[in-house]
Amino acid sequence: MDELEEFRRYRERMNERILSAGNLGIKRFFALDSRAYEKGALDVKTKELLGLVASTVLRCSDCITYHVIRCAQEGVSDEEFFEALNVALVVGGSITIPHIRRAVDTLDQCRKNNMKTNPSSSSL
Amino acid sequence: MDELEEFRRYRERMNERILSAGNLGIKRFFALDSRAYEKGALDVKTKELLGLVASTVLRCSDCITYHVIRCAQEGVSDEEFFEALNVALVVGGSITIPHIRRAVDTLDQCRKNNMKTNPSSSSL
Amino acid sequence: MDELEEFRRYRERMNERILSAGNLGIKRFFALDSRAYEKGALDVKTKELLGLVASTVLRCSDCITYHVIRCAQEGVSDEEFFEALNVALVVGGSITIPHIRRAVDTLDQCRKNNMKTNPSSSSL
Amino acid sequence: MDELEEFRRYRERMNERILSAGNLGIKRFFALDSRAYEKGALDVKTKELLGLVASTVLRCSDCITYHVIRCAQEGVSDEEFFEALNVALVVGGSITIPHIRRAVDTLDQCRKNNMKTNPSSSSL
Amino acid sequence: MDELEEFRRYRERMNERILSAGNLGIKRFFALDSRAYEKGALDVKTKELLGLVASTVLRCSDCITYHVIRCAQEGVSDEEFFEALNVALVVGGSITIPHIRRAVDTLDQCRKNNMKTNPSSSSL
Amino acid sequence: MDELEEFRRYRERMNERILSAGNLGIKRFFALDSRAYEKGALDVKTKELLGLVASTVLRCSDCITYHVIRCAQEGVSDEEFFEALNVALVVGGSITIPHIRRAVDTLDQCRKNNMKTNPSSSSL
Numbered sequence: 001m002d003e004l005e006e007f008r009r010y011r012e013r014m015n016e017r018i019l020s021a022g023n024l025g026i027k028r029f030f031a032l033d034s035r036a037y038e039k040g041a042l043d044v045k046t047k048e049l050l051g052l053v054a055s056t057v058l059r060c061s062d063c064i065t066y067h068v069i070r071c072a073q074e075g076v077s078d079e080e081f082f083e084a085l086n087v088a089l090v091v092g093g094s095i096t097i098p099h100i101r102r103a104v105d106t107l108d109q110c111r112k113n114n115m116k117t118n119p120s121s122s123s124l
Numbered sequence: 125m126d127e128l129e130e131f132r133r134y135r136e137r138m139n140e141r142i143l144s145a146g147n148l149g150i151k152r153f154f155a156l157d158s159r160a161y162e163k164g165a166l167d168v169k170t171k172e173l174l175g176l177v178a179s180t181v182l183r184c185s186d187c188i189t190y191h192v193i194r195c196a197q198e199g200v201s202d203e204e205f206f207e208a209l210n211v212a213l214v215v216g217g218s219i220t221i222p223h224i225r226r227a228v229d230t231l232d233q234c235r236k237n238n239m240k241t242n243p244s245s246s247s248l
Numbered sequence: 249m250d251e252l253e254e255f256r257r258y259r260e261r262m263n264e265r266i267l268s269a270g271n272l273g274i275k276r277f278f279a280l281d282s283r284a285y286e287k288g289a290l291d292v293k294t295k296e297l298l299g300l301v302a303s304t305v306l307r308c309s310d311c312i313t314y315h316v317i318r319c320a321q322e323g324v325s326d327e328e329f330f331e332a333l334n335v336a337l338v339v340g341g342s343i344t345i346p347h348i349r350r351a352v353d354t355l356d357q358c359r360k361n362n363m364k365t366n367p368s369s370s371s372l
Numbered sequence: 373m374d375e376l377e378e379f380r381r382y383r384e385r386m387n388e389r390i391l392s393a394g395n396l397g398i399k400r401f402f403a404l405d406s407r408a409y410e411k412g413a414l415d416v417k418t419k420e421l422l423g424l425v426a427s428t429v430l431r432c433s434d435c436i437t438y439h440v441i442r443c444a445q446e447g448v449s450d451e452e453f454f455e456a457l458n459v460a461l462v463v464g465g466s467i468t469i470p471h472i473r474r475a476v477d478t479l480d481q482c483r484k485n486n487m488k489t490n491p492s493s494s495s496l
Numbered sequence: 497m498d499e500l501e502e503f504r505r506y507r508e509r510m511n512e513r514i515l516s517a518g519n520l521g522i523k524r525f526f527a528l529d530s531r532a533y534e535k536g537a538l539d540v541k542t543k544e545l546l547g548l549v550a551s552t553v554l555r556c557s558d559c560i561t562y563h564v565i566r567c568a569q570e571g572v573s574d575e576e577f578f579e580a581l582n583v584a585l586v587v588g589g590s591i592t593i594p595h596i597r598r599a600v601d602t603l604d605q606c607r608k609n610n611m612k613t614n615p616s617s618s619s620l
Numbered sequence: 621m622d623e624l625e626e627f628r629r630y631r632e633r634m635n636e637r638i639l640s641a642g643n644l645g646i647k648r649f650f651a652l653d654s655r656a657y658e659k660g661a662l663d664v665k666t667k668e669l670l671g672l673v674a675s676t677v678l679r680c681s682d683c684i685t686y687h688v689i690r691c692a693q694e695g696v697s698d699e700e701f702f703e704a705l706n707v708a709l710v711v712g713g714s715i716t717i718p719h720i721r722r723a724v725d726t727l728d729q730c731r732k733n734n735m736k737t738n739p740s741s742s743s744l
Contacts, residue, residue, distance in 0.1 A: 297422060
C-alpha cells in the first residue's frame with residue numbers, strides 16, 4: 001500500500017470516528033469545509049488552487065497533500081501548479097520550502113498513479 | 125486624504141527608503157514579489173485571489189488591503205470575492221474574521237472610489 | 249464614545265454587511281462560531297476562557313477584546329483571568345505580551361464600566 | 373512498545389539532556405511551564421483544557437498529545453473533550469483538522485490503556 | 497510627544513499594572529524574558545539581532561519596535577540591520593514586508609533622536 | 621544510512637526536481653535564500669544563528685535541522701547554541717519545546733559525526 005493510499009485510509013477512518021462522536025458543531029464544520037470548494041462564482045479548479053496556497057503558507061502537511069491530489073484531479077497543469085506554489089513561496093518565505101518539496105513529491109506520485117479517485121468525500 | 129490613499133503613500137515612501145538602502149537581497153526579493161503576480165499559466169486575477177487568500181489566512185492587514193485593491197482592479201466580482209474569503213475563513217478559522225471585516229470594508233471603499241489606479245508599482 | 253463602544257459598533261456594522269452579502273458558507277460559519285461558546289458539557293465561562301487563550305496565543309487583537317468582554321460578563325475573577333493569560337503566555341511566549349497588555353487594559357475598562365451588555369449577538 | 377510510550381520516553385530522555393546542559397533560562401522556563409498547569413483559582417482540569425485548545429490552534433503535535441493524555445488523566449469526558457476541540461476547530465479553522473484527527477486517535481488509545489500514570493513530571 | 501515615547505510609556509504603565517497583579521508565573525516569565533538578552537556566551541548585540549529577527553518573522557509590531565530600539569542602542573550599523581531584516585524577509589516571506597517597513601521607519605526615528613535611553617528596564 | 625544523511629539526500633533530490641521544473645521565480649528565490657546567509661556586514665555564524673532562531677520560533681523541523689547542522693559547521697559552541705535556543709524559547713513559548721528537543725538531538729548527532737560537509741549547496 002503506497003503512502004497516499006495510507007493517508008487516505010487514515011483520514012477516512014478518523015473522519016468517521018469524529019463524525020460519529022455526536023458533536024454537532026464539528027459535524028457542521030466538516031460540511032462547511034466540503035462546500036467551500038464546490039463550484040460557485042469561482043470554478044472548482046480555482047478553489048482548489050486557493051486551498052493549496054492557503055495550506056502551503058500555513059504549512060499544514062496533510063492539507064497540502066489533500067489539495068495537491070485534488071488539483072491533479074481537476075486538471076491543474078504543472079506550470080499552473082508551480083506558479084501557485086511560487087505565490088505561496090513568496091508570500092510565506094523559505095519556511096514553506098520543506099512543504100513545497102513534499103507537495104511536488106506528492107504531485108509526482110499523483111501523475112504516476114494517474115490518480116482519478118476523489119481522496120475522500122469529506123474534509124481535510 | 126482617505127485611508128487607502130494614506131496607505132498607498134506610506135507604502136510607496138517606505139518602499140523607496142528600503143530599496144535605496146543598498147541591500148541587494150531585499151531589492152531582489154521585492155522584484156520577485158512583483159513578478160509572482162504577473163500573467164503566466166495562471167492569469168493575473170487568479171493570482172491576486174491566491175494572494176488575497178494567502179494574506180487572509182496569515183492575517184496580514186496591509187497585504188490584505190493591497191490584494192483587495194488589486195482584486196477590485198482586476199474585475200473580481202462580489203460573488204467571487206466572498207467565495208475566496210469563505211475559503212480563507214474555513215481554512216483559517218474565526219481568527220480571520222476581524223481581517224475579513226476590514227477586507228470587505230476596503231472592497232466597499234474601492235467600489236465607491238471606482239478605483240482604477242494601481243496601488244503601487246512595487247511590492248506589498 | 250469610548251474605545252470598546254467603537255469596537256462594538258464597527259464589528260456590528262461590518263457583520264451585518266457581511267451577512268447580507270448572500271454567501272451561505274460565511275453565514276453558516278458565523279452561526280457555528282456563536283454556538284461553539286454556548287452551554288454544553290462545558291459551561292459558558294470555561295468556553296470563554298478557552299476562546300480567550302486561543303485568541304491570545306494566535307495574537308488576534310479583536311478576538312481577544314471580544315473574549316475579555318465576554319469573560320468579564322461571565323464573572324471570571326481577576327485571579328482566574330491572570331491564570332488563563334499565564335497559560336497563554338507560557339504556551340505562546342513573549343510575543344503574546346503586547347496582547348496581554350491590551351487584554352488587561354480591556355479588562356480594566358470592563359471593570360470600570362461595570363460592563364453588562366453583550367458585545368454583539370453574533371461572531372468575533 | 374506502543375506509540376504513546378515511545379513518545380513519553382523520547383521526551384523524558386531529551387528533557388533530561390536539555391536540563392543538564394546548564395542553561396539557567398531554559399531550566400527556569402521548564403519549571404514555569406509545569407507550574408502554569410497546577411491548581412490555582414482555576415482547577416487543573418480547566419487548565420489542561422486551556423493547554424489542549426492552545427496547542428491545537430497552534431498545531432503543535434507533541435503538545436496536543438501531551439495535553440490529551442493529561443486531560444484523560446484529569447477525567448475529562450468525551451463530550452467535554454469534543455466541545456473543547458470544537459472551539460479549537462472554529463477558532464483555528466480546517467488546518468487544525470489533521471491535528472484533531474490525531475488528538476481523537478490519542479484519546480482513544482488513552483481510554484484503551486486506561487492510562488493513569490503522569491506522562492512526565494516536567495514540561496511539554 | 498512622539499510615537500516611540502508614547503509606545504514606551506504605555507508599555508511601562510501596563511507592565512507595572514500586570515506585575516502588580518500578583519500572578520507569580522507571569523512575574524517570573526517577565527524576568528526570564530529580560531535575562532534572555534543579557535550578555536552570556538553570545539554578546540548583547542547578537543542577542544538583540546536574534547530578538548529582532550524572531551519578532552519580525554512572527555510579525556509582532558511592538559516586539560519589533562522594542563528590538564529595533566535596542567539594536568540602535570547596541571550600535572548595530574545600517575548594513576547589519578538590513579542584513580538581519582533580509583534573513584527575516586527570506587525566512588518569513590512577503591507578509592513580513594509591512595513590518596519591515598515599520599522597522600526601518602522606527603530605526604530612522606531612533607537615528608534622528610540619537611536614542612540613548614533604554615526603552616524599558618523590563619520586558620517586551 | 622543515518623537520519624541526517626537521509627534528510628540531506630531527500631532535500632537534494634527534491635531541490636533538483638524543483639529547480640529543473642522551469643519556474644524562474646522559484647529558482648531565483650532559492651538563490652536569494654542561499655545568499656542571505658553569506659558573509660556580509662554580519663558574519664556567517666551570526667546569520668546561521670539568526671536562521672536557527674527564526675526557524676525555531678516558526679517551528680519548521682527541516683529548517684531547524686538544516687541550521688543546526690550549519691551552526692555546528694560554523695563552530696557554534698554548546699553555550700552559544702543553548703543561549704540562542706533560549707531566546708527562541710522565550711520569544712516563541714512552550715510550543716517550541718518539541719522542536720528544541722529535536723534541535724538538541726540533531727546537534728548531538730552532528731557532534732558525534734564530527735560533521736564537516738555542507739548539508740547542501742542550496743536552500744532549506
